[in-house]
Amino acid sequence: NLSERLERIASNVPSGVKMADIGSDHAYLPIYLVQKGVALSAIAGEVNEGPFRGADRHVREHGLADSISVRKGDGLAVLQPGEVDVITIAGMGGYNIREILEAGKDKLPGVSRLVLSPQGDSDRVRKWLQLHGWKIIDEDILTEDERLYEIIVAERGEMNITDEMELEFGPFNLARKHPLVVDRVEYEQGKIRRALAAIEKTPTENGLARKVELLARRAQLEEVR
Ligand code: SAM
Known part of the structure; x- marks a missing residue:
């Protein structure tokens, strides 16, 4: 069973896609998406040896080694251009997510949706998206274990957020006057x-x-x- 946080992230991954989860840790998210039949195949990327091994073991234990490729490497470096339609990056700071996107820009052509879940500094992520031809199509925000998590869903397109408060708190979150x-x-x-x-x-x-x-x-x- 997924945590509510990962479930809400998963609910923003459309059916029938090939996806990559970067910083996958236990690979819970790709395992869930492939088991549910939402993702046709998945790549779980991890930069650290411990989580990489954990992800690899987990995927094999679930008998999913044919549909989930577990790869060790920094950010989007584990991907070939055009390999996936959707990328999820969750459970890291906004600075780190921004760095991963910036360093991996050459892997993004062909990717149609990003589902990003920064813990803090989400304004960095919004600014990067805006500057690189991505448009936020939805947002969510929740707490888990007394931590605040945001979810930012982006697709290709133009967006023009100039208001600093919108960059900081999120245009959709503000429009909804989300209690959090x-x-x-x-x-x-x-x-x-x-x-x-x-x-x-x-x-x-x-x-x-x-x-x-x-x-x-x-x-x-x-x-x-
Ligand atoms: N994505 C999972 C989630 O949301 O539950 C795991 C989050 S965990 C707190 C963050 C993971 O990202 C760690 O396992 C860490 O090793 C990995 N990570 C951090 N920076 C990374 C990078 N540049 N490339 C790949 N993995 C990274």
Whole structure:
């Protein structure tokens, strides 16, 4: 049984595709997708020896070695161009996901959908997508074990997000006023309140510049609520 997080990621993989899961760890996601008949075949990529072996063992235990290829390597380096239609990258920071996409750009022609699930720094991922001809078609956000996970689904296309709050919190999450996004906005507002109070209490040399920044961000956050 998949966790709710992986299940929600899986639900964004269309039927009949060849997929790759990068940073697959136990290979739970490709195993599930192939078993369900959603994916015709899958590639599980892992850069680290331990998880790579775990994925390999798991796939063989499930008798799926013919349909899931477990490969060791960094990011998209395990793929040949044109090999898959969908790539999932989940359970890592937004910076890392961005790095993997950037370093593996030459493997993306032929890929029609990305399902990305950054833990933090999702603005990095949105900015990269926008700059490289991808359009966000849906988003989701959830907590698991008290951690916040986002899911960003992108396909080929133009998008033009200029609003910093949309880059940070996600255009779909904001439009839906997702309760977890509202929580996050409140959390960020709390941080600003405390930072402003600290500046008032102990004035420093660059305190004024910092205050101006904080006030600008406070105004932006106020608008999304
Ligand atoms: N994707 C699974 C999930 O969401 O449950 C596993 C997430 S696990 C926290 C992150 C995995 O990504 C680790 O097994 C790690 O070894 C792998 N990883 C990190 N950077 C990677 C990279 N550049 N290429 C391939 N795998 C990577």
